[in-house]
Amino acid sequence: MNRQNAHVAFARHWMSLPANFRGILWLSVGAFALSAADVCVKYLGHKFDPMQITLFRYAVGMVLLAPVFIRMGRDDLKTKKIWLHMTRMGFAFVAQLGVFLSIIHLPLADATAIMFSKPLFTTIVAVILLSEVVDRRRWTATFLGFIGVLIMIRPSSEGLDIMAMVAVGAALAFAIANVLIRVLTRTEPPNRVLFYYHIGGMAVFAGPAAWFWQTPVGIEWAMLVAIGVLTTAGIFCYLRAFAVGEANAVGPSENLRLIYAALFGFVLFSEVPSVWTGLGAVIIVACTYYIARAEAKR
Numbered sequence: 001m002n003r004q005n006a007h008v009a010f011a012r013h014w015m016s017l018p019a020n021f022r023g024i025l026w027l028s029v030g031a032f033a034l035s036a037a038d039v040c041v042k043y044l045g046h047k048f049d050p051m052q053i054t055l056f057r058y059a060v061g062m063v064l065l066a067p068v069f070i071r072m073g074r075d076d077l078k079t080k081k082i083w084l085h086m087t088r089m090g091f092a093f094v095a096q097l098g099v100f101l102s103i104i105h106l107p108l109a110d111a112t113a114i115m116f117s118k119p120l121f122t123t124i125v126a127v128i129l130l131s132e133v134v135d136r137r138r139w140t141a142t143f144l145g146f147i148g149v150l151i152m153i154r155p156s157s158e159g160l161d162i163m164a165m166v167a168v169g170a171a172l173a174f175a176i177a178n179v180l181i182r183v184l185t186r187t188e189p190p191n192r193v194l195f196y197y198h199i200g201g202m203a204v205f206a207g208p209a210a211w212f213w214q215t216p217v218g219i220e221w222a223m224l225v226a227i228g229v230l231t232t233a234g235i236f237c238y239l240r241a242f243a244v245g246e247a248n249a250v251g252p253s254e255n256l257r258l259i260y261a262a263l264f265g266f267v268l269f270s271e272v273p274s275v276w277t278g279l280g281a282v283i284i285v286a287c288t289y290y291i292a293r294a295e296a297k298r
Contacts, residue, residue: 006117007085012216017179019115019244019245019251020033020245021102022157022244022245023240023241023242023243023244023245023250023253024241024245024250024253025057026237026238026240026244026250027237027238027242027245027250027254027256028243028253028256028283029153029237030233030234030235030236030238030241030261031234031253031254031256031258032257032260033230033231033233033234033237033258034230034231034234034257034259035108035232035246035257035260035264036226036264037226037227037231037234038103038104038108038111038261038264039108039110039264039268040223040226040229040230041053041100041103041104042103042104042108042269043223043268044220044223044224045100045103045104045105045215046104047214047220048102048128048212048214048216048220049208049209049212049214050101050104051096051097051205051208051209051211051212052209052212052213052214052224053100054093054096054097054201054205054209055098055201055205055206055208055209056224056225056227057096057227057228057231057241058197058198058201058202058205058228059202059228060224060225060227060228060229060232061079061198061201061231061232062199062201062202063228064228064229064232065191065194065195065232066196068191068194069191069195070191071287072186072191072195074191075192075269076189077123077186077192077195079136079192079196081184081187082196083186084180084183084184084201085174085184085188085193085196086196086198087180088181088184088193089177089196089197089200089201089204090178091173091174091176091177091180092173092177092197092288093200093295094169094170095170095171095173095174095177095200096170096174096201097170097171097296098166098167098169099111099167099170099174101166101170102115102163102164102167102170103165104105104241105166106161106163106164106167106263107263107265107271107273107277108118108193108217108262108264108269108271109258109262109271109273109277110164110262110273110277111167111261111263112257112261113152113261113277113280113281113284114149114152114164114171115167115168115170115171115174115260116179116281116284116285116288117145117146117168117171117284117288118148118175118202119175119288119292120142120145120146120171120175120284120288120291121171121172121174121175121176122175122178122179123138123139123142123291125172125174125175125176125179126179126182129176129180129183130182132182137290138290138291141287141290142154142287142291144283144287145283145287145288145291146282147283148279148280148281148282148283148284148287149168149280150280151276151279151280152276152277152280152281152284153165153168154276154294155283159216166204168203170252181193187192188192188270191233192241201277207247210246212284227228241253248291253290255285258281258285274286
């Protein structure tokens, strides 16, 4: 009984907090969860193929979300937009694999900062696919943001870092997938999108994962499961954050993920972010913050 009273008291105190503050807390926890998942990916990447790691990400997520899908029932899960789901999934799967590859082979801070360029690509993709109108200021912010990306990947006479380009490609693929979600959610409920995303991920990566399979031992099992748990928890926290708070007030808290990535990289993997990484990240964050505010007002 005392435990129930404590739970009720906590719930009342939580709901008494300002909505934007609750949103910031949700997003801060989500950013930490996703950064912790990245640590597991980077640690396991020396032994396990990214295909196998990606399979665990979708399989564990499917198990966690199964009660939601079961409660929806077969009728609510049926869709008439299967080809649009498959197109969106294709881009999302390429992006997820690219993210894991870049996390494994790049410093955590670099991989995370490059992924922050998604809103820059989203602006361009939305213009092409949705015919959205973008004003001059947003185009300027997008252009400056890409300068930040160039500063981070630092093209030289020796060419471009392949893994840095993989990270940029993953950001582009995620941007396309996110714009397609806008199209899908005009008629499809979000949970239906999640269902096809996870069941499709399991189907696509099961074969390649079996081919490259390495049997986990000991704590490796826990870390592979943790990737799915932390990723799913992080996405849930992000959804709750933007559901309870205003986007332009809550959104900047996502920048904590850059700090988490730099700290985890330094403490766990002895990675020291370069001056170029810091400068590029500052430009990208500033430009994406402006774009996010403009999008929230629109």
